[in-house]
Amino acid sequence: MNMSFSDPRTIGPRIRMMMPQLTPLEGRVVEMILGRRDFDETTALKSVAEDAGVSEAMLVKIAKKLGFSGFKDFRAGIADYNRLPTADLHQELSPDDSGAQIAQKVFRTSIHALEETLSILDPEAFERAADLIFAARQRDLYGIGGSAQIARDVAHKFLRIGVRTSVFDDAHMMLMSAALLTEGDVAIAFSHSGQTTAVLEPLELARKRGARTIALTNYATSPIAEIADVVLCSTAQGSPLLGENAAARVAQLIILDAVFAAVAQRDLKAAERNLAATMGAVKTKRRNT
Template identity: 40%
Template sequence: MVKRINEPEGCLSRLRSILETLRDAERRAAEFILQQPHEIIHLPISELAERCGASEATIFRLCRRLGFSGYQGMKISLARDLVEPLALIHEEVTERDSPWDVAQKVFQSSMRSLADTLKVLSPTELERAASALSRARKVEFYGVGGSGIVALDAMHKFMRTGLLCAAYTDSHLQVMSAALLGPEDVAVGISHSGSSKDVVQALEVARKAGATTVAITNKARSPIVKVADIVLCTTSAETGFRTEAMASRLCQLAIIDSLFVAVGLARKDATLASVQRVREAIALKRY
């Protein structure tokens, strides 16, 4: 009996997420696949290699890098991508669109970004992050700009787990607090570009202090990845008036929510007790 291999989903999303990390022949192959996806599913590996100026070994290596068993596995995943519901296909916003039209397109774009991020998110890295957070003495979140808002939201949620946590959006406070962390602590840096100097420096300081560092970023090849023990990648596309970072923010929040729930389950008793105490405290603020 032949063992059936379940290939991962999201071939195109996976390609986009690693495109910047590829070099020479691998990059040419990836770009060709992204530009001609409908044609690829009918091409044997030898013809694809010839048309993009790469060897068959390079194509196979690219497929494995994407998480597939081989070229055939990649084509199966690619074929799935090409028959996705039309409702999720991106549409550009135009001046003729009504507010309702805009809302539909923005919602569809958001759903697509979330679905694509789920496809490229590493289950192993997510599990490592959840495990580190659930065992931490203290958790700190760093971000600036839009990512700073996500960092504050993360602190707001993780307070309910009973963990000692903080969020910093000021660059000086980030490095000051990071320097005081230790081996039992976790520092989470959030940066869409992965190139925010303040956040990268804060994670670097935290790492030197012995803390476990986690990066949430849209760029698999960026400075923040070099100072992170664990990397959680989002994926999103820029669309007209809606910037790439806007869509990425929703994906960042979804990852934070996933980690919060996972940590809450791992620390069930402490989380339930903390949630109750928080509810009682907040009740004092309501009429």
């Protein structure tokens, strides 16, 4: 089934989200095309095939795998995407960059990730995630490595308004947590790739136990997205030095900031009351100047 690409802002993010469905060779071809700033409606199929070292038939196949009707449709979509004002925000780091240039490129990459993540945000999934978190009896958060740090940040935010969560970053502890969840509980899994088995397994178990499941990932077609009740997607372009995780982490934090605000809105009086209480509890820990 062809995917709708009516909004040019979503073209780059949606293509990147579908990259796990491609073979390594197909993925390299798509990365090459996305990296070409001169790619437009006049770019010939033959020249792209020659540059990529693949057949014209393979390019057509890749375009259809990505949800386009064919190469012409794919080419038009990429051309529209390249003309966006934000398209030039993402720039690769160079060994010759000054400190100011490095800072500028890193900031612009994060801004680009935020713009594109907002363009693909599913409003229905966002609202559903907020509803599930607000109504849950128990809220368990799962993540490994950098994803665990995002989970801890989220837990800190929610605690401030009296929404209690538990964070698990150990494979055994996550499975033990999931084994105790039931209907009325929610498990929230954080995985950039969506393929981390240490996070996938407890999320599957939590769902079998009757808990609702939420996944935050960079890839809408990843294994974690297939087993979650609600999927929230970030998107970010990678770079040789920073990878995708740096900018995607910023986007994921902002997604959860928005979810936090939506959860607080569901009982604003209680949120304000609890926020005042938690702020007052740590007030004495600040040194007066």
